[in-house]
Amino acid sequence: MLPRIYQVSEVTRYIKGQLERDCFLQSLGVQGEISNFKHHSSGHMYFTLKDEGATLRCVMFRNQNRNLSFSPRDGLQVIALGYVGVYTRDGVYQLYVEAMEPAGLGSLHLAFEELKKNLAREGLFAAERKRPLPLLPRKVGVVTSPTGAAIRDIITVVKRRFTNMDLIVAPVLVQGERAAPQMVAALKALARVPGVDVIIIGRGGGSWEELWPFNDEGLARAIAACPVPVISAVGHETDFTIVDFVSDLRAPTPSAAAELAVPAKEELHQRLQILAARSRHGIGKILDQGRKTLSALARRRPFTAAEGLFNDKRLLLDGYARDLERTITQYLRNWRSRLSLEAGRLDSLSPLAVLQRGYSIIIAEDGRVVRSAGEVC
Incomplete structure (x- = not known):
């Protein structure tokens, strides 16, 4: 029985998926010698890393290689950090390089890049x-x-x-x-x-x-x-x-x-002066705007109507006050007339008034009131 037949693209996608699911291949450093180096007009770098026993195709895209601190060239020993993937069109696996340094100092730089990436992921650089x-x-x-x-x-x-x-x-x-x-x-x-x-x-x-x-x-x-x-x-x-x-x-x-x-002290003093001037200007603008707002409100119909109503009521109240004053004055005048009349009546009945007309009261030696001339003889 024949095995199942697959398309080339199907096999390639399967291999690509297997490689991309391998955690080991998704973050690793590789040391080797650069060969077949080419810096494409697109900005991408294509090269091979090799040692005595094997070669590994590599690509470093423009966004990553623009931060390189050195110029890669054939024959240079380097340490490359990246992940392994499949280039589907050619059906080859290759190392996608994210960072690279010359061997020797390269280990320190790779450790630096790894720590930098981890701390950035935690948000410490945010x-x-x-x-x-x-x-x-x-x-x-x-x-x-x-x-x-x-x-x-x-x-x-x-x-x-x-x-x-x-x-x-x-x-x-x-x-x-x-x-x-x-x-x-x-x-x-x-x-x-x-x-x-x-x-x-x-x-x-x-x-x-x-x-x-x-x-x-x-x-x-x-x-x-x-x-x-x-x-x-x-x-x-x-x-x-x-x-x-x-x-x-x-x-x-x-x-x-x-x-x-x-x-600097001088700069600080100048800054304070500028802030003070801005504050004064700002407060002045606020006050001016407030005055304009109040004036506009005062000219609106509800306020003018209220002012007219107030004036009408004030005139009415002034009239009431004058009427009350006249009433009280007349009331007091009437009472004074009545008091004068009653006082006259009282005066006419007073014994003192009789005496003033020539009459007198005679008191005997024993204290009796003399009522007739015969009582005097």
Whole structure:
């Protein structure tokens, strides 16, 4: 019985699927010698990696190879990082290269790329987690060597820009195996110092091996977890380390880091004057707009009608007040007339009035009232 017959494309797709499901083949590094190198006009690179026993076709697309730090050529020993896939048209498997470095230093660079990719996947480099620097820090922490050029540059710039700014220096090694643990401890210690609002971590230039402690995963995670904003200032402007990617801000040099951390007094004074002028202008505009709004509202019909109604009621109230005043005045006048009349009546009946007309009351010696002339004799 004949086996089942497949199309070429079916077999190729099956092999492609098998390779793409193999975890080992999806992330691996391969060391070999470049041969048959071709940099196509499209920007893609095509070449073969070989050793004494075999060859492996490779392709490195334009988006990946534009970040290469060297120029590939035939005969160069390299380490290539990538994944194995199938080029369906030719039915061949090949290495799709994502990163590549010359052998020797290549292992460090590949480790750097691998850590960079993992931390980026975790979100440690995300722009949204970057914190802004304070406008005017109370104190500036510095993690660097106490004897290097970096600390001298930082001190010079800070004192020039803000004479009385406090610098808290945590001295550490900046190269070698003990450097990264010391920098982690110094970073945590400075973050606990009251008033430290920003931290500079860095060193002067050096070789890739000398800068390697700044690619330490533990240091990167310590910076990400630091409660205080961190500025990196590692090496020269062209040097990039993991610390640069995870810090809140990267400065090309230690001097530039100091300028970013500390404002110049004169610049700060000018900025405050500008802000004050803007505030006054803004408040003035708000008040002017408020006045215009009130004037417009006052001219609207409901307000004018209300004002007319108020005036009518006020006139009516004034009339009531005048009527009341006249009524009270007339009432008091009538009462005065009645009182005068009654007072006259009382006066006419008063004994005093009789006496005033010539009459008198005679009292005898025994106190009796004399009522007739006969009682006097």
